[in-house]
Amino acid sequence: QAVVTQEPSLTVSPGGTVTLTCASSTGAVTSGHYPYWFQQKPGQAPRTLLYDTSKKHSWTPARFSGSLLGGRAALTLSGAQPEDEADYHCLLSYSDARQGVFGGGTKLTVL
Amino acid sequence: EVQLVESGGGLVQPGGSLRLSCAASGFTFRSYWMSWVRQAPGKGLEWVANIKHDGGEKYYVDSVRGRFTISRDNAQNSLYLQMTSLRAEDTAVYYCARDLMGATRSGYWGQGTLVTVSS
Numbered sequence: 001q002a003v004v005t006q007e008p009s010l011t012v013s014p015g016g017t018v019t020l021t022c023a024s025s026t027g028a029v030t031s032g033h034y035p036y037w038f039q040q041k042p043g044q045a046p047r048t049l050l051y052d053t054s055k056k057h058s059w060t061p062a063r064f065s066g067s068l069l070g071g072r073a074a075l076t077l078s079g080a081q082p083e084d085e086a087d088y089h090c091l092l093s094y095s096d097a098r099q100g101v102f103g104g105g106t107k108l109t110v111l
Numbered sequence: 112e113v114q115l116v117e118s119g120g121g122l123v124q125p126g127g128s129l130r131l132s133c134a135a136s137g138f139t140f141r142s143y144w145m146s147w148v149r150q151a152p153g154k155g156l157e158w159v160a161n162i163k164h165d166g167g168e169k170y171y172v173d174s175v176r177g178r179f180t181i182s183r184d185n186a187q188n189s190l191y192l193q194m195t196s197l198r199a200e201d202t203a204v205y206y207c208a209r210d211l212m213g214a215t216r217s218g219y220w221g222q223g224t225l226v227t228v229s230s
């Protein structure tokens with residue numbers, strides 16, 4: 001089974017920009033992994049921010065964007081707000097989107 | 112509005128069984144792949160199982176294959192996870208999710224139900 005790797009923790013200044021990444025042990029992440037990004041705050045269920053690499057839900061703030069960068073999936077937060085402090089999880093799909101593997105999560109601090 | 116409400120969690124002894132349910136509303140349940148995802152206390156998320164919209168395909172993470180069974184009742188708009196031979200490491204919040212994987216994807220989540228495996 002694949003292993004998906006994220007940065008364990010990152011810090012960004014209010015108003016700053018930060019990029020979180022998601023790598024696969026099987027090789028380059030592509031659009032065929034249908035990358036997801038989820039935000040989770042303490043005591044809450046995860047919430048989908050981005051799916052299929054870069055698609056947004058109606059509730060996704062415009063300051064979040066997704067891409068493929070250097071063989072990884074990437075989540076870029078531009079103009080960080082205090083309320084963006086949370087855990088961010090990525091999910092990659094394998095076997096023609098039949099099975100999934102989550103990354104270990106990135107704890108983002110806005111400070 | 113998409114709503115997913117999990118139930119059935121609780122305290123169970125090692126080796127025991129439990130059945131989780133997820134009641135779906137606000138969308139055409141029979142049209143979507145459904146998933147179970149879990150999160151052990153203080154840990155990350157782990158995909159557990161998927162089921163195709165018609166129940167014709169099921170997939171599991173290696174650690175639960177042979178012990179857990181995902182199923183659905185499209186007439187009742189409900190998703191289930193039958194868990195047997197439970198272990199301490201199965202202790203987690205279990206989330207029901209819509210179309211995390213499959214032919215179309217967007218990812219809606221329930222609020223979760225806690226399963227504790229302990230003697």
